[in-house]
Amino acid sequence: MSTPAVPIPPDRPVVLNLGMGVDSSAIATRWLLEPHTRGFDLGQLTVLIASVGEEYRATKDAMEQALFPLLAEHRVRTVQVARAGQASRDGYVTLSDTRTPTRLVTDVPVTLGERMLNVGTVPQVSSTNRSCSDWIKHHALDSWLADNVAHAPFTHCIGYNADETRRAERDLAHTKGNRIPDFPLLRWNWTRRTAADYLRTALGREISRSACFFCPFQGSVGGRATLLARWRAEPEAALRALLIEHNALVMNGNAALFGSRAARDVVEEAGLHDILDRHHDQVRQSPWSVYEVRRVFRARDGDPTRKGQAYRSVAPLATGPRRDMIAHLDHLSARYGCTPATDRHGITRAHLLSRHPSLYPTAEHFLAAGPALTQAKARDCFDDLFAAVTGGAPVIAALHAA
Ligand code: SF4
Structure with missing residues (x-):
């Protein structure tokens, strides 16, 4: 497929938000393996990651075993940031800033799960509003951008794919200051499937959707099998989700993790009785x-x-x-x-x-x-x-x- 790059002036920084899922991983991988798709020198590029601390082990493995070695081989500046505390005034921390990344830092000052337990709710999400993501990711990402590149024009690349034009339009509508948004997958007309196929071929492995253990978006009927496979493989993730949901349900009987469906019911119907037993034990034994x-x-x-x-x-x-x-x-x-x-x-x-x-x-x-x-x-x-x-x-x- 011919996908000419858009030339970017050599003095302009380029930042790619790496969400560690399929879309942004495909952009990073393609830029490194097919330089003609970039339009800028790798010295201009920063790959920026917001670590939420409660990522699946499979995501951490994929980053550390597949993507980070590629970034390190090409000496791409890779920065990991995280929110520094419950209050906005706490700011953010830089967990890692290196051209040879090896480890996804998951030991973060505060996690979204801690926040959810603290306020007794589950993530509130809709197609237009992801306040959880703003709280745990964008606060740190935007703060780093403001401190490091936003004093002058910079290209900010986001992995919206060809099925996410409305999200891209909303992003464009809210752009301000020196930020010049760019959506490479949209320019390439790549869907999530195209990106996943590309990664499978280029890296020889699957990169799965990146999500917090307790992300409500995992609960769709179409995504249920993937969710259950993840919770079977990583029971601690399921236990975290069940605890957050249980705590929220104490405060509000309608606060099921997946809207009309409770995570507890999903686990029970899937026959994951060991996980449910452990969940009941942790609830009973807690103060x-x-x-x-x-x-x-x-x-x-x-x-x-x-x-x-x-x-x-x-x-x-x-x-x-x-x-x-x-x-x-x-x-x-x-x-x-x-x-x-x-x-x-x-x-x-x-x-x-x-x-x-x-x-x-x-x-x-x-x-x-x-x-x-x-x-x-x-x-x-x-x-x-x-x-x-x-x-x-x-x-x-x-x-x-x-
Ligand atoms: S992965 Fe899900 S729960 Fe986590 S910040 Fe994003 S939308 Fe919220």
């Missing part, structure tokens, strides 16, 4: 908390029939062994006149207030028991919002603090 969870749902644009933005407050009321926390939940339920009920995921909640099913604004208020992993969290305005919607329903955390 537990009793949480007070309040949620307010606003009306969208003032229309009481349309659900608007949701706000949540989580407050751990007590922490201790599981048995004690279940007893404490029973005690609080009796004291505040509500009845505990255990759902199909084995999570016990006692509702003080149930939300209206179809009119907004509305609120819910419940006690729940689960692993002691989630921190107290609420927006400053939450108490006022909750009081306005409920007419001043009592808050147990406040009563106990008084």
Whole structure:
């Protein structure tokens, strides 16, 4: 296939975001093996990687055994960065900056999984919004770009493939400053399949989709077989996903990892009983908390029939062994006149207030028991919002603090 390169001025840096999946790996590989497809000197190139710390072993192996040796052979500057902490002000760290990469650094200051456990949720993703990716990857990538190349024009290559033109259009619409975006796979008219076929031939091995252990995008019906193969091969990854999901379900019974499907159900139906048993053990043996969870749902644009933005407050009321926390939940339920009920995921909640099913604004208020992993969290305005919607329903955390 003839794919002429777009010449890039010799004084302009070129940065390739290497997501460690098929698309960006195919770009890097082709540039190195077929120089006429580049349009710039390799001395201009930086391959930039955001390490999330919770990548599958297969991805790490593919990088270390196939791609990094190629980058090292061609002495391509390869930079690995990571988010430095839970808060944005913590910035980022450079884990590695070398022309001879050998190791994918997975020992990172903070992982997305830790964040999910800390706030008691699963990654929130849609076709247009991946806040998880912004949090764990783009914060570090963009910070490195700002510090190192964005003071002057630079070409920024992203691996959107020929099936992802809308993502590329959105990227173009938001480009600013000295960043000059480029999408080589789109110029080459390469789909994911073309890229995967190329890598299979060029490297002699498969490069699989790069994803966090608990990525919701793995759960599509088409991707289920791949997901289960990965979780069979790397049970620790499945355990991490199940724990994150369980913790989120304590706070919100609708927080299944794959939207309408729970990871737990997927594992159970696949007959991965060993993994499920280990998951139950890790949940049972963990310290537990009793949480007070309040949620307010606003009306969208003032229309009481349309659900608007949701706000949540989580407050751990007590922490201790599981048995004690279940007893404490029973005690609080009796004291505040509500009845505990255990759902199909084995999570016990006692509702003080149930939300209206179809009119907004509305609120819910419940006690729940689960692993002691989630921190107290609420927006400053939450108490006022909750009081306005409920007419001043009592808050147990406040009563106990008084
Ligand atoms: S791999 Fe999935 S879970 Fe991880 S950052 Fe990307 S979209 Fe989010």
